[in-house]
């Protein structure tokens with residue numbers, strides 16, 4: 005690739021999904037860009053040795069190939085950086101995840117990439133598109149964060165949901181064994197007008213859990229509305245997040261507005277419904293919106309040897325999907341909770 009082609013980085017990556025040759029480029033602002041692989045681009049600002057460049061930021065999108073709105077937003081962000089409209093002052097790793105999935109307009113080609121992190125890709129004898137990609141992405145994340153240990157490590161993994169959501173944009177906060185959460189990360193979300201947070205109940209093999217667990221990154225899966233094909237997204241719905249990311253990248257002095265905890269709507273996962281066999285079925289319509297509520301004791305799902313019901317308190321459903329692979333999660337159930345000052349660090 006030559007420097008003039010950087011604005012077409014995604015198009016070129018999609019045309020060469022199996023390994024774009026590494027290349028180096030210099031921008032007029034002094035930043036250096038390195039293409040590490042198809043869909044994986046590293047930016048080092050001229051100021052990377054200054055104390056002001058104290059954040060190492062990963063922005064990933066398209067881990068599911070058909071979740072196009074964040075892919076389009078990231079493409080815009082990259083064009084703004086390459087053309088000099090946005091000067092990126094922080095180390096950045098930009099990842100377009102599942103390029104083959106994008107080309108086929110599917111969520112996954114062989115397997116769900118977002119279940120293959122934390123070494124899951126290496127289990128068993130299987131080799132496929134997503135397993136190879138997960139292994140490579142783990143390697144790039146490690147290379148990026150391990151280059152220095154003094155920076156604040158951030159990871160925003162951007163998605164869209166299969167169905168509509170009662171709260172259109174929300175974040176899944178990876179499991180925190182300490183039960184403490186980053187005040188700054190939550191303030192960033194609120195600043196991006198994402199005020200619904202789902203706290204995970206257990207470690208998972210998702211991308212955001214990987215960076216959180218292995219590198220102590222402040223990471224989130226961020227859901228940005230309902231899935232739509234390329235060209236059919238209303239990117240104005242992502243304008244707030246786009247603006248916050250630009251501030252995060254560009255202005256080293258920038259801080260989100262102080263967090264008002266009472267402005268957040270917080271849920272905590274209380275049960276995970278796993279599909280154990282092909283007999284699995286959900287006992288409600290699959291097209292209910294995320295965060296739809298179910299009354300105490302309602303029957304939710306059944307499988308060969310068990311069923312799942314709501315507990316003694318009302319629960320909401322997130323990501324219901326009976327079509328997932330056997331052994332994968334078919335829905336999350338959550339209850340309303342609160343974050344208190346004591347739980348923030």
Ligand SMILES: O=C(O)CCC(=O)N[C@@H](CCC(=O)O)C(=O)O
Pocket residue numbers: 068118163164165166167176210212225323324325
């Ligand atoms: O809408 C759906 O059913 C799935 C949307 C999606 O891809 N969500 C992520 C969430 C990851 C997490 O729990 O952090 C996923 O299922 O991989």
Ligand SMILES: [Zn+2]
Pocket residue numbers: 067068071163164
């Ligand atoms: Zn997704």
